[in-house]
Amino acid sequence: MPAVTETREAVETLGQSTYKWGFETDIEMEFAPKGLSEETIRFISARKQEPDWMLDWRLQAFRAWQAMEEPSWQKPHYPAIDYQDAFYFAEPKKKPGPKSLEEVDPELLRTYEKLGIPLHEQALLAGVEGAETGDRLPVAVDAVFDSVSVVTTFRKTLEEAGVIFCPISDAIREHPELVKRHLGSVVPVSDNFFAALNSAVFTDGSFVYVPEGVSCPMELSTYFRINARNTGQFERTLIICEDRATVSYLEGCTAPMRDENQLHAAVVELVAMNDARIKYSTVQNWYPGDENGQGGIYNFVTKRGACRGRNAKISWTQVETGSAITWKYPSCILAGEGSVGEFYSVAVTNNRQQADTGTKMIHLAPNTRSTIIAKTISAGRSDSTYRGLVRMTPKASGARNFTQCDSLLIGDQCGAHTVPYIENRNMTARVEHEATTSKISEDQLFYCRSRGLSEEDAVGLIVNGFCKDVLKELPMEFAVEAQKLLQLSLEGSVG
Amino acid sequence: MSGAEISALGSFMARAHEGQARTLLEQQGLPGRRLEAWRYTPLRALETTGFAAPAPVAPDEARALLARLAPEADASHRVVFVNGALVPELTSLPEGVRLVAADAPLVADRPISVLNTALAQPGLGLHVSAGADAGQIALVALVTGDAPVSTHLAHQVTLEADARLTLLDIQSGEGPYLANPVLGVRVAEGARLTHLRVQQDSQDAVNLAFVNADVSSRGLYDSFTLTLGARLSRHEVLAHLGGSNAAVHVNAAQLLAGNRHADLTSVIRHAAPDCISRQTVKNVIMEGGHGVFQGKIHVDRIAQKTDGYQMNQALLLSERAQIDSKPELEIYADDVKCSHGATVGALDDEQLFYLRARGIPHDEARAMLVRAFLLDALSLVQDETASALLDRRVETWWQKRDPE
Numbered sequence: 094m095p096a097v098t099e100t101r102e103a104v105e106t107l108g109q110s111t112y113k114w115g116f117e118t119d120i121e122m123e124f125a126p127k128g129l130s131e132e133t134i135r136f137i138s139a140r141k142q143e144p145d146w147m148l149d150w151r152l153q154a155f156r157a158w159q160a161m162e163e164p165s166w167q168k169p170h171y172p173a174i175d176y177q178d179a180f181y182f183a184e185p186k187k188k189p190g191p192k193s194l195e196e197v198d199p200e201l202l203r204t205y206e207k208l209g210i211p212l213h214e215q216a217l218l219a220g221v222e223g224a225e226t227g228d229r230l231p232v233a234v235d236a237v238f239d240s241v242s243v244v245t246t247f248r249k250t251l252e253e254a255g256v257i258f259c260p261i262s263d264a265i266r267e268h269p270e271l272v273k274r275h276l277g278s279v280v281p282v283s284d285n286f287f288a289a290l291n292s293a294v295f296t297d298g299s300f301v302y303v304p305e306g307v308s309c310p311m312e313l314s315t316y317f318r319i320n321a322r323n324t325g326q327f328e329r330t331l332i333i334c335e336d337r338a339t340v341s342y343l344e345g346c347t348a349p350m351r352d353e354n355q356l357h358a359a360v361v362e363l364v365a366m367n368d369a370r371i372k373y374s375t376v377q378n379w380y381p382g383d384e385n386g387q388g389g390i391y392n393f394v395t396k397r398g399a400c401r402g403r404n405a406k407i408s409w410t411q412v413e414t415g416s417a418i419t420w421k422y423p424s425c426i427l428a429g430e431g432s433v434g435e436f437y438s439v440a441v442t443n444n445r446q447q448a449d450t451g452t453k454m455i456h457l458a459p460n461t462r463s464t465i466i467a468k469t470i471s472a473g474r475s476d477s478t479y480r481g482l483v484r485m486t487p488k489a490s491g492a493r494n495f496t497q498c499d500s501l502l503i504g505d506q507c508g509a510h511t512v513p514y515i516e517n518r519n520m521t522a523r524v525e526h527e528a529t530t531s532k533i534s535e536d537q538l539f540y541c542r543s544r545g546l547s548e549e550d551a552v553g554l555i556v557n558g559f560c561k562d563v564l565k566e567l568p569m570e571f572a573v574e575a576q577k578l579l580q581l582s583l584e585g586s587v588g
Numbered sequence: 589m590s591g592a593e594i595s596a597l598g599s600f601m602a603r604a605h606e607g608q609a610r611t612l613l614e615q616q617g618l619p620g621r622r623l624e625a626w627r628y629t630p631l632r633a634l635e636t637t638g639f640a641a642p643a644p645v646a647p648d649e650a651r652a653l654l655a656r657l658a659p660e661a662d663a664s665h666r667v668v669f670v671n672g673a674l675v676p677e678l679t680s681l682p683e684g685v686r687l688v689a690a691d692a693p694l695v696a697d698r699p700i701s702v703l704n705t706a707l708a709q710p711g712l713g714l715h716v717s718a719g720a721d722a723g724q725i726a727l728v729a730l731v732t733g734d735a736p737v738s739t740h741l742a743h744q745v746t747l748e749a750d751a752r753l754t755l756l757d758i759q760s761g762e763g764p765y766l767a768n769p770v771l772g773v774r775v776a777e778g779a780r781l782t783h784l785r786v787q788q789d790s791q792d793a794v795n796l797a798f799v800n801a802d803v804s805s806r807g808l809y810d811s812f813t814l815t816l817g818a819r820l821s822r823h824e825v826l827a828h829l830g831g832s833n834a835a836v837h838v839n840a841a842q843l844l845a846g847n848r849h850a851d852l853t854s855v856i857r858h859a860a861p862d863c864i865s866r867q868t869v870k871n872v873i874m875e876g877g878h879g880v881f882q883g884k885i886h887v888d889r890i891a892q893k894t895d896g897y898q899m900n901q902a903l904l905l906s907e908r909a910q911i912d913s914k915p916e917l918e919i920y921a922d923d924v925k926c927s928h929g930a931t932v933g934a935l936d937d938e939q940l941f942y943l944r945a946r947g948i949p950h951d952e953a954r955a956m957l958v959r960a961f962l963l964d965a966l967s968l969v970q971d972e973t974a975s976a977l978l979d980r981r982v983e984t985w986w987q988k989r990d991p992e
Contacts, residue, residue, distance in 0.1 A: 166624060486931075487907070502922035505889065515913040515930055520904035523933035530919050530926040 113487075130176040131155065132274040134293055137182050141262045141296070144269060150277070152293030152339045157283035168478045168510065169447035173346045175408055181294045181327070207460045254310050256340075257469075261329050264300035268291075271302055277401045279362040279426070285467055287358040288395040295329035295360070299309060303338035303369075312568055314343035333569040334369035336402060341372040343571060349395025357416075367402030367429065372410070378573050378578055379415035384473070386445030396423035400432030400461075408435040410451065412575040413435055414582040417446060422480065424453035427461035434463040437563040439575070442475030442507070451481035453510075456489035456522065465496040468560045471507035472583055478510040485522035492522040500530040501559055503583065553580045558573045605694035609705035609922045612696060619699045628880040628912040629822050629851040634794065638739035642671035642731065650730075657760040657788075658728050660977050664756065666726035672709045672739035676827065684720040688713040692742040692800065694774035700798040700824055704770040706738045711741035713767065714755075715791025718776075724756055725971065729769060731761035731793070734863040745771065747779035747807075754971050757785040757920070760817070764792040767818075771799045775807035777831065782810045784974045786981060789817035792845065798824045805860070812969050813840040814848045814978050816985050822851040822880075829856070829863040829891075837866045841965045843982065844877030844909075845989045851880035858891035858921075865895075870965040871902040872958055873909040874989065878975035884916040885926060888895050892921050898928035903961050905954075955986060 126133060134155055138148040164175075165526035253260050257268060265272050279564075282292040297304055303309050334340055357379070363371050382389025398407035409423040419442075425434030432515075436452035454463035463483065471477040483494045500509035511528045533555055557564065557576055618635050618877060645653070650670040654661065666771045667687075668678040682685065690713030695701040716722045731739055747753055762919070767789060773780050789795050795818040795860035813823050842850045856865045885896045902911040905973035915928040918944045935957050943953035962982065969975040 500917075500919070502919070502924075505892070505922045508918070508920040509921070510919060511917040511928070512913075513915060513930070515911070515932060516912075517902070517904065517911045517932045520909055520934040526913075526915070526928075526930040526932065528915070528917060529916055530924060530929050532922045532924075539647055 126152070127180055127268045129181060130292065133181050133543050137294060137296060139368045140182065141265070142263070146273065147265050150282070150308065151293050154282035154289050158286065158289035158293055161283070161286045167420060167478065168449045169408055169420055179356070182296055183360055185393045187257060217584065218310040220324060238463045250310060250451040255304045255307050256309050257300065258313055259300055261300040261331060272300070272331070273363055275362070276331055279364060279397050280360050280395050284548070285395060288360050291327045291329060291360045291395070295327040296330035297460045298359070301332040301340060301342065303334045305335040306337045308338070309340040312341045312343055314345065322430045322435055326357050326359070330359070330361040332362070332373070333364045334366060334371050334572065335365040336369060339370040341374070341568060343374045343568060345376040345571065345574070356391045361394070361396040363398030363406035363407055365398065365400050365402065365407050368404050369400060369402060370406045372408045373398070374567055374571055375411040375424070376418070376578060377411065377413045377415050377573055381415050381444065382417040382448050386417065389446070390415065390528045392416040392419045392421065395427065396419040396421060398424070398434070399426045400429045400434065402429040405429045406433040406534045408566070409564065410437040411439070412567070412571070412578060413438070413440040414561070415577045419448040419450055422451050424451055425453070425463060426455045426457065427463065428457045430458045431460045432458065433461070436465045436467070437566040438467045439470070439579070440468070440477055441470045441579060442472070443582055444473040444475060446475040448476070449478040449480055451479045453482040455547060456485045456492040456494070458488060459490040461489055461490065461492045463494045465494070467498045468563055469498070469509055470503065470556060470559070470583070471509045472501070473501035475507045476510070477507040478512060482516070483524055485492060485517040485519045485524065487518045488539045489519050490521045493518065494524045496526040498528040499559070501556070502530065502532050542560040552583065556583060600883065604710065606782045607707050608635070609694055609702050610700045613706045616699070616705070617917045623934065625853065627652065628882070629849065631699070631956070634766070636974065637736060639736045639773055640952045642733050642737035642739060642765070645670045645732065646783045647677040649674060653713060653732060654678060654728065657762070658758045661726040661728045661756070661758060664724050664726045666728055667712050667927070669711065669729045669741060671731055671733065671737065672741060677877060680959045682722055684717055684797035685722045685725070688715045688782065690742055690744040690771045692744050695800055695826065698798060698824065698839060698899040700768065700796045701770055701800070704742055704768050704798065705885070705927040707738070707740040708742045710738050711743035712758070713743070714745045715746045716751040717752050724754040725836070726756040726758060728758045729767065731765045731767055733738070733752070733763050733765055736766070738768060739769055740768045741770070743769065743771045745781065746774040747776055747781050749776045750778040751776070752780050754782040754784070754974065756974055757783060758926060759786070759795065760788045761790050763790055763795055765790070766796070767796045768796045770797070771801060773809060775801065775803045775805050775809050780808040780810065782962070782971055783812070784969060784978070785813040785823070786978065787813065787815045787817055787821060787915070788822065788848065788981065791817065791819060793818045795821040797822070798825070801825065801827045803829050803831070803834040803836055803838065806833045808835045809840065810837045813852065813853070814981060816841065816909065816981060817844040818848065818850070820849045823936065827854065827865070829858050829865065830860055832860045832862045834860065835864040839867060839968045840869045840880055841962055842871045844879055845874040845987055847876040847882070848950045851882070853882040855884045855886060856896070858885070858887045858894045858896065861892045861894070863894055864915050865892065865897070867898040868874065868901045868965045869969060870962055871911055872905065872932040872962065873902060873911060874905045875910040876906070878910040880912045882916070885928070887919045887921050887924055889920045892923045892928065894921060894924040896926040900928070901961070902932045903958065904933065905935065944992045
């Protein structure tokens with residue numbers, strides 16, 4: 094049977110059962126009143142015991158948001174969101190200061206187990222101190238359960254190195270000077286509709302500060318989950334690397350299955366000073382909705398990094414397999430001379446999923462460099478778009494950009510689109526862009542099949558090969574998970 | 589063909605959409621930066637420029653203008669418009685080619701088409717019968733005037749099955765004006781239209797051109813646009829491949845200096861299987877020139893085995909030169925081969941050094957490299973007379989323009 098026919102049939106048989114992490118945990122919630130108003134924001138701010146300046150900042154964002162219009166230029170379509178018909182704050186009821194796992198709600202621990210998230214040895218979570226003695230690079234986990242960070246490990250090791258890694262609400266209280274200086278400095282409150290919304294109502298997220306000359310002794314990872322019905326989640330992440338500091342941050346996501354679409358509008362800000370390095374990796378596998386496009390997460394995220402210092406480097410790597418709609422453009426502002434921006438992306442869409450993702454590389458200084466490698470795979474009835482901007486400003490002498498976008502179509506009911514913007518204002522800056530669109534080659538498939546691989550394994554192999562340039566950028570912990578995810582997302586799309 | 593016969597054509601002009609277009613124009617105005625397709629070439633500033641209707645020009649004056657601005661069109665079959673009106677005395681057509689009522693249909697979501705339809709003047713209506721080879725016909729549109737005037741010619745060229753035509757489309761003029769020509773093209777089964785356009789408007793002119801081409805099975809619309817003039821110009825092409833094995837080429841070269849702004853925008857829509865589209869666009873930008881390229885290849889679900897290729901390159905020769913480029917693929921069929929590439933940069937120092945080391949003076953070496961850069965695009969023009977004309981125009985432009 095020709096592969097195309099098989100693909101088509103298989104895609105049709107693909108059901109929601111493939112989302113193996115769909116479940117819901119029953120934990121009592123405390124809600125802010127439904128809807129969005131100044132009162133909601135005051136409630137959130139009060140619950141978070143925030144200082145006045147933070148409340149003012151939120152209110153300023155809220156007023157900006159009220160004056161803004163929801164964007165409509167994008168490719169993905171979704172029914173109108175009623176922002177007044179949602180809860181903006183949900184917090185698991187907790188006893189004061191759950192410092193040890195015994196105090197943590199056992200329901201929550203079972204959730205971690207079911208998640209199968211590579212928190213690696215559960216001992217890491219449980220023992221904290223003892224689990225650090227492996228030969229593998231340890232991983233620090235700031236697990237976010239719904240809106241509030243519940244368990245934070247490794248704090249001590251990090252503290253010794255001078256690294257601050259904590260929930261952002263703690264940072265607002267404990268390191269106000271740092272937060273005040275940097276929060277909103279990369280993504281201003283009125284940057285865009287969803288960033289303004291996030292700025293007004295964000296409830297939690299991570300804060301990382303790596304001081305001068307420090308190489309963060311471990312990979313940092315945060316697992317986001319969305320858990321309560323009707324609560325959108327508004328994470329806020331702020332990572333600051335001072336001169337010559339280095340950090341690698343991992344973010345991975347799974348979410349419970351549910352019927353209603355859920356909005357997720359996070360904001361991530363990265364700041365890299367002279368010779369600093371930030372590597373931000375994402376594996377996103379939120380619930381994509383069923384095969385008819387019912388349910389699924391709306392992932393409308395603003396991610397941006399600023400290379401403020403000389404020779405700073407920010408690298409985004411993302412593997413996007415989940416969400417009903419993925420809509421985000423992790424970007425780099427290359428303001429420091431010789432700074433480097435990188436964007437490596439794999440986006441897989443199946444069934445009715447829609448993705449509109451890419452990056453922006455804004456070259457503001459001489460000899461800045463950027464690389465964009467984007468791989469897009471569409472199957473089922475999905476639509477996937479790469480949209481990216483490369484801007485060379487008059488000061489970006491000798492700047493370089495290389496962009497490669499490849500799309501792979503599996504089945505004849507899907508779409509793959511490429512929309513690059515190139516703006517050059519400097520004659521010595523060079524920009525190169527390449528894009529291709531193709532399907533899985535029959536020859537490659539035949540070659541693998543004749544060597545005894547099943548159709549599905551063959552497609553998995555070819556797809557992994559197609560994405561190799563991106564996957565090799567992932568930290569080890571994620572590379573394995575990402576490969577599994579790719580296979581899982583395309584499961585049933587062939588054979 | 590008598591003047592009376594030709595002037596009578598105007599009354600055949602179907603103006604059914606004129607009212608609709610006027611309403612659209614009143615409602616929307618000219619496009620601004622917020623309209624995605626116009627973000628790099630906003631026209632709002634034109635709204636405050638008053639354009640008058642151009643004054644008629646006497647045949648003798650028209651003849652002198654033609655000799656001055658488009659001497660190439662002297663020998664060939666030609667249709668000449670001056671200030672938006674046909675000049676019958678200067679027009680001659682080969683056997684087997686009929687002039688018919690021109691009616692380029694309104695494309696409501698294209699502001700250039702709306703503007704044209706709202707103010708349309710009857711243009712060239714050309715009909716080539718099945719199997720006929722009409723050879724080369726020059727379509728010359730000239731504008732002259734001291735105060736800002738505008739012309740809105742609507743042309744329609746129809747090739748019946750297996751017909752052939754090379755259309756040499758020359759746009760030029762003197763003084764400040766707005767030229768807003770629209771060309772509707774219908775290429776029937778197996779027919780081939782070669783459309784070579786030279787836009788050499790005056791330095792004070794604005795040129796907003798729109799080509800709406802519909803290509804049937806096995807047909808070919810092979811186009812090349814050379815943009816040398818106008819302070820602000822946009823050449824927009826909408827090509828529809830409606831039958832299997834059809835092909836379309838939208839090639840172009842834009843040479844810009846001063847503070848000029850030139851925009852090439854195209855949408856090539858593959859709506860049938862086994863079609864081919866090719867696009868090579870080169871920009872050479874000097875001084876404070878601003879080049880824009882927006883090219884979209886759209887592949888419908890049905891258009892399997894599509895072969896689409898698009899290359900867009902810009903050479904920036906000054907610190908103030910600017911380029912905005914947006915090559916776009918929108919693909920809904922899985923068994924396709926589509927690719928695009930774009931590069932932007934300055935002349936290669938090593939190449940320059942290589943030539944200089946062999947005793948070639950700097951200016952000459954530079955000119956040589958620019959010519960080589962343009963050659964990829966210019967060499968796509970197969971027609972020999974047209975190709976020679978393009979080379980000559982580029983050469984003249986370059987010599988006048990290269991004091992740096």
